[in-house]
Amino acid sequence: MAEPVRNALKKAGLALRLYTPVGKMIPGMAYLVLKKPLDLLKPETPLPDARMQAPEYGDKGPFTNEPLFNWTFSENRERFEKALKKVRKEFPYKVSLFIDGKKKKTGEEIRSTNPNDLNEVVGISASAGKNEAERAVSAAKAAFSQWRDTDPKERAEYLFKAAALTRKMRYELTALQVYEVGKNWSEADAGVCEAIDFLEYYGREMIRLSSPRRMGNVPGEMSHLFYEPRGVAVVIAPWNFPLAISMGMTCAALVTGNTVVFKSSSQSVVIGSMIYNIFEQIKMPRGVLNFLPGAGSKMGDLLVTHPDVALIAFTGSKEVGLRIIESAGKTPEGVTHVKNVIAEMGGKNAIIVDADADLDEAVVYILQSAFGYQGQKCSACSRLIVLEENYDKLVKRLKDAAESIEMGSPENPRYFMGAVIDAEAKNKILNYIETGKKEGECILERDIPDSKGHNVPMVIFTNIRPEHRLAQEEIFGPVLSIIKVKDFVEALKVANNTQYALTGGLCSRSPENIALARKEFRVGNLYINRGCTGAIAGRHPFGGFKMSGVGSKSGGPDYLLQFMVPRNVAENTLRRGFAPEPEAVGRVIQKR
Numbered sequence: 001m002a003e004p005v006r007n008a009l010k011k012a013g014l015a016l017r018l019y020t021p022v023g024k025m026i027p028g029m030a031y032l033v034l035k036k037p038l039d040l041l042k043p044e045t046p047l048p049d050a051r052m053q054a055p056e057y058g059d060k061g062p063f064t065n066e067p068l069f070n071w072t073f074s075e076n077r078e079r080f081e082k083a084l085k086k087v088r089k090e091f092p093y094k095v096s097l098f099i100d101g102k103k104k105k106t107g108e109e110i111r112s113t114n115p116n117d118l119n120e121v122v123g124i125s126a127s128a129g130k131n132e133a134e135r136a137v138s139a140a141k142a143a144f145s146q147w148r149d150t151d152p153k154e155r156a157e158y159l160f161k162a163a164a165l166t167r168k169m170r171y172e173l174t175a176l177q178v179y180e181v182g183k184n185w186s187e188a189d190a191g192v193c194e195a196i197d198f199l200e201y202y203g204r205e206m207i208r209l210s211s212p213r214r215m216g217n218v219p220g221e222m223s224h225l226f227y228e229p230r231g232v233a234v235v236i237a238p239w240n241f242p243l244a245i246s247m248g249m250t251c252a253a254l255v256t257g258n259t260v261v262f263k264s265s266s267q268s269v270v271i272g273s274m275i276y277n278i279f280e281q282i283k284m285p286r287g288v289l290n291f292l293p294g295a296g297s298k299m300g301d302l303l304v305t306h307p308d309v310a311l312i313a314f315t316g317s318k319e320v321g322l323r324i325i326e327s328a329g330k331t332p333e334g335v336t337h338v339k340n341v342i343a344e345m346g347g348k349n350a351i352i353v354d355a356d357a358d359l360d361e362a363v364v365y366i367l368q369s370a371f372g373y374q375g376q377k378c379s380a381c382s383r384l385i386v387l388e389e390n391y392d393k394l395v396k397r398l399k400d401a402a403e404s405i406e407m408g409s410p411e412n413p414r415y416f417m418g419a420v421i422d423a424e425a426k427n428k429i430l431n432y433i434e435t436g437k438k439e440g441e442c443i444l445e446r447d448i449p450d451s452k453g454h455n456v457p458m459v460i461f462t463n464i465r466p467e468h469r470l471a472q473e474e475i476f477g478p479v480l481s482i483i484k485v486k487d488f489v490e491a492l493k494v495a496n497n498t499q500y501a502l503t504g505g506l507c508s509r510s511p512e513n514i515a516l517a518r519k520e521f522r523v524g525n526l527y528i529n530r531g532c533t534g535a536i537a538g539r540h541p542f543g544g545f546k547m548s549g550v551g552s553k554s555g556g557p558d559y560l561l562q563f564m565v566p567r568n569v570a571e572n573t574l575r576r577g578f579a580p581e582p583e584a585v586g587r588v589i590q591k592r
Contacts, residue, residue, distance in 0.1 A: 057204040058153070060160070063538050066167075066193040066200075071185060071413065080185065083171035084178065084411060091179075095125035095273045095293060097132055100139035101286035104132060110266050110293060115182040115419045116409040116453040122180045123270035128294035133261070133302050136290040140232040140259035141308045143287030148229050148257045152210035155255050159203035161282040162251065163196050169278070173243060176271050181242055182418045182453070184410035187373045190534070194244035197537035198555065199251050205560050206255045215568065223570040229257030230340060230565055231310030234303045236296070236324070238315045239421055240376045242268030247275055248537075248554055249313040249342075254279075254289060256563040258311060261290045261303060267421055269293040296320070304328050307335045311563060313342045315378075318474065318547055321345035325550065342551035342562055344543055346474045347502030349532050350383040350495040352517070354488060354508035359394055361529070362507040363401045366480075369505065369531040371405065371458055374420050375478040378548075379503040379525070379533045383464075383471055384482045385491045391484050395462060398482075399444055402460060407448045419453035420477055426454040429477035432470065433459050436479065440464040466494045474500070488513050492520045502544035505532035524548060 009016050054062035069076045092111075097104035108127040114120040128136075147155075166173065170192050177188035212224040233253040237246035242265060253260045264272025276291035292299070304312060304327045314324050321343040328339040351369060353362050369381035386394055408415040420426055436442065436459065444460040456477055464470050464481040471481055485491045488510075495504060504523040508514055514528055524544030525535060535542035541556025543549055552558040 054204075056208040058207050060204050060207065063197075063201050063204050065536055065538060066196040068186070068193055069189045077413070080171055080174065083175045087172055087175040087179065091123070092121040093123035093270045093273070095123050095269050097126050097128050097136075097293065098276055098280070098289075098291040099132065099136045100142075100290065101280075106132065110269050110295075112180055112267065112269050114179050114453065115421050116411070116451070118453055120179070122176075123273075125269035125273070125293045127266075127298075128263075128292045129298050130302050132292060132294070133299040133306075136261045136292050137232060137234075137303070137306050137308050139287040139290055140261050143285065144229075144231055144259045147259055147285060147288050150257070152206050152255075152257070155257060156203040156206045156210075158279070158282060158284060159199045159206075159251050159255050162278050163199035163203070165278050165281055166192065166196050166199065166247075169274070173271070173274060176274065177243060178410055180270050181239055181268050181421060182410060183373055184416060184418065185413050187410075191241060191244045194241075194537060195247040198244065198248035201537050201555060202248075202252050202255050202560060205557065209560060209564075215570075220572065220574040221570060222573050223568065225566060225568050227256075227561070227564040227566055230563065231258060231337065232308055233258040233260050233311040233313060233563065234306075234309050235260055235262045236300070236303075236312065236314040236316065237262070237264050237268075237272065239265035239267035240373070240378075241315075242271040243275070245315050245344075245554075246272060249315065250275060250289070252554075252560055253311065253313060253563055254284075256560050258563055259288050259290075261292055261309075263292045263294065263296070263299075263303065266293065266295055300324075301327060305330070307332060309339065310337050311340050311342075313563075315344045318345040321549070340562060344378065344549040344551070344554070345547060346378045346476075346500060347380075347523075347544060347548050348383065348472065348474055348498040348500045349379060349381050349503045349505075349523070350385050351381045351505035351507065351532055352488075352491045352495055352521070353384065353386045353390065353394055354491075354506065354510055354513055355387040355389040356509045357390070357507035358509065358529075359390065359397055362394065363397050365505065365507060365529075365531040366398060367401060367405065369533050370480040371402070371417055371478045372531075372533060374417055374456075375480075376420060376425075376476055377533050379535065379542075380476075381505065381532050382475055382480060383495075384480055385485055385494050386482060387488065387491060388484055388486055395443070395482060399460065402444050402458060403446065405446075405458070407446065407458065408450075409453075417448070417458060417478065419448065419451060419455050422454055425476065426456050429456045429475060429479065432473075432475045432477070432479055433457070436461045436464070436470045436481070439468040439470055440481065466497050472498055488516065492517065496520075496522050499547040500544065501546040502548035503527065503532040503535075505530070524553065 106126045110125040110127045112123045173192045174188045177183045212226040215223040215225050235249045250262050279289050304324050325341050328341050406415045407417045410418040440461040440463040446458045448455045458478045460480045462482045464483050501523045503525045504521050505527045506517045537555030541553035543553035
């Protein structure tokens with residue numbers, strides 16, 4: 001059991017004790033008794049200095065993920081409850097545009113409300129239009145050359161400072177996500193940790209990529225490959241991960257030497273402004289980062305097609321992403337570059353439950369993946385593919401477990417699931433639920449009691465076929481469709497039968513089927529015996545293909561490369577001496 005973990009612990013020099021159950025297995029019960037656990041876990045040999053384990057990161061040491069809050073500790077709960085009260089006293093936050101380091105106001109406003117209480121206004125923001133977009137691009141263009149020529153290691157230091165400040169603001173940033181976008185405590189905290197991870201990881205990656213790489217080893221030639229930024233980058237951010245994804249795209253563009261126009265989502269303008277505030281507090285040079293909240297319908301086309309924009313980083317729907325790719329692909333006469341588009345667009349993700357799967361564990365993974373954050377993740381499970389041997393047993397357990405989930409405003413930590421982001425999302429989800437009732441059988445429909453917000457029910461459908469709309473179209477809500485299959489080969493065929501290829505999951509104890517899924521389950525991120533959401537920077541580089549997006553994986557070693565262009569300089573070193581300096585030549589002539 002857990003052989004890869006055992007091998008890793010052994011290689012790390014840690015003592016290890018194995019145990020095995022004897023007798024009849026009682027579901028839900030497990031135990032492990034250790035004698036003198038501290039002595040047992042002591043390394044046999046001293047661990048090497050951390051910095052020596054990651055020389056490519058200079059003196060920064062290896063990257064480690066920011067640990068989540070442990071809510072079982074009363075001090076964490078008490079501090080966060082105080083943070084929720086403190087943040088609420090600041091409502092409504094006043095949000096301004098920032099162009100070239102200067103605060104700007106406009107005649108139009110965006111009102112950001114709590115999706116779980118529509119009477120509560122979280123923030124009021126100025127809304128940018130075409131004129132502000134033009135000025136933001138101009139400011140970014142003017143700041144580019146100096147920022148490009150800034151030492152990459154110095155640019156990385158800005159990210160490390162931003163990470164330190166984000167840690168200090170952790171309670172406030174977590175609380176804002178509870179109120180403005182309706183995340184529960186754990187989801188909101190994970191978003192802050194992921195933002196810190198991106199800052200720390202991309203900062204280190206830029207240090208690694210900043211050293212020119214020697215190419216070839218031919219006598220008489222010195223050839224080096226190195227990277228430089230593309231230019232002005234437009235970052236178009238989503239509302240569902242308003243801190244983590246927004247910070248990840250923005251800091252990746254900045255640390256690679258690009259200047260940025262950051263357009264936050266209208267549904268999360270307060271959290272978006274916090275990203276700008278963090279970089280402002282660490283004294284980011286003027287014009288390098290410009291904050292531009294506003295409606296995409298008013299300025300999106302201008303930003304995407306602007307001749308001075310070299311790079312677009314987008315996370316959002318497939319429809320908007322494809323439109324950006326198409327618009328950015330048109331290169332007008334006289335433009336000196338081809339725009340690069342990085343687009344993460346969505347998924348129709350499936351979890352396969354094999355015939356030999358541990359159903360107790362599978363149910364937990366499915367519920368978290370399908371209904372965590374109301375199913376409003378591009379990685380969320382919306383299709384459950386179950387082999388017929390355990391279909392009836394799993395469906396019953398899943399239904400019973402889903403009925404036990406606490407639902408209500410996530411401000412209260414007892415509640416797992418709250419309202420969706422806005423009225424448009426609510427109406428779309430409700431329409432899909434009506435479609436599902438025609439295509440299959442609804443075995444669960446649970447409403448949020450006493451909701452004051454954009455409430456939609458948690459829904460599970462059975463008797464869904466692979467060609468049904470519910471099995472093909474992204475819903476972005478708490479709607480799960482269950483599909484029965486005869487064998488594992490059919491399960492893989494059904495799982496791959498969509499236009500998306502983002503995440504997938506497998507619950508199985510069969511080494512043969514696990515090996516087959518590794519090869520044939522064609523998604524960007526495949527998770528075996530765990531949920532299909534919750535990618536962690538540095539551990540699970542995240543991103544898909546097909547209609548799930550274009551570009552390399554965020555939180556991975558290739559991500560920063562797409563924000564830069566590679567250059568190569570080769571020098572013939574079999575020269576006949578260097579030319580003298582002009583002043584030296586003049587002195588020789590005068591002497592003669």
